[in-house]
Amino acid sequence: MELIILTGLSGSGKSTGLKTLEDLGFFTMDNIPFRFAGLILKDLKNSAKNKEVQKIALGLDVRTIIDADDFNTFFTEIDNLNIDYKIIFLEASIQCLLNRYNLTRRKHPLTKNTLLQSIEDEIFLMEDIKDKTNLIIDTSFLSAKELSRKIETAVASFSKNILLNIHLQSFGFKHGVPIDADMIFDVRTLPNPYYLEELREKNGFNDDVFDYVMSFESSQTLYNKILDLVTFLIPSYIKDEKRHLTIGIGCSGGQHRSVSFVRRLQKDLNNIEDINIYSMHREKERGNW
Structure with missing residues (x-):
């Protein structure tokens, strides 16, 4: 049954x-x-x-x-x-x-x-x-x-006998912080594509925006530290029988940098066994971009 x-x-x-x-x-x-x-x-x-x-x-x-x-x-x-x-x-x-x-x-x-x-x-x-x-x-x-x-x-x-569900959520700090997040990472210190006219109306799903965000050494360093922390914690959460983990990644508007980070994090975490990855982009669902 x-x-x-x-x-x-x-x-x-x-x-x-x-x-x-x-x-x-x-x-x-x-x-x-x-x-x-x-x-x-x-x-x-x-x-x-x-x-x-x-x-x-x-x-x-x-x-x-x-x-x-x-x-x-x-x-x-x-x-x-x-x-x-x-x-x-x-x-x-x-x-x-x-x-x-x-x-x-x-x-x-x-x-x-x-x-x-x-x-x-x-x-x-x-x-x-x-x-x-x-x-x-x-x-x-x-x-x-x-x-x-x-x-x-x-x-x-x-x-698939999933042991842990991980929910990745991009958001914009100017629209408020998600109240259900277990961890929140701030990527507002990275260069903002919003200030480039050719990228302003696009978002992190567009490859040129994603490539721009991830092209900086500071972006790679921050991303790798986030990935290292999350992958380090996953076995501990599973051992503690935690069934769901919500991770919020925020930038100013929740359209460019945070979306790019969620996009890459979802791809990398999909390689880990016994977990299931969900992603959502709050400001897109709210119609903010």
Whole structure:
């Protein structure tokens, strides 16, 4: 049996995620209380032996928690069943969730005095399951199509027995620092292609911009130090059973230097076994370039 648990914060895109998994051939179930989900999986595993059900996607969120023990009991049950499962956790910034609820006028599953309090309480309640997660996807600036593509990529990677997921993110400091980054590297000290008229409107995906950024000795030195540190830490993170590592690389606008560094880092890290590399370019997704 192949089991994927899709969970996360309410309003972060779980419905879209489940539809994507259904399109990928998964038998999907949503909003089953934790205390019943284990029993259902036990029955489905017996069905899987008869090849009736092979791929299952289970949507779980704060609405499925009846009491504090449900979480631990559920995972104990599926561990006892020897089911190999992966967890995808969807989240978004508080401001983004507030905007989505105000736009749709839907009621938050936690009924608190304010919508903000409901969201903050849910973030606290979901911390335990987030810690067990194989992949965290921040949907704050993702379209439904982009979220589907990320989930499709994740499902493909799960079959490769990945021990660590590394998320590389370029960003512009003038638009704020990513709040979910485990490590942040600043490449603003390097020569900036923005000041060359022929490169200003281009970005790090363009080879002439990439070649310009990486042509300086200072760029090579900084890049090699970043690569050395990251590759040094990867075995330690795996040993500590850390499932995901988010690395932010920032320049002034998040268009030239940081994108070039993420582009090269993704290529070099892809040579390491047992890890999966994801990259995103925040300012491109926000429409800032």
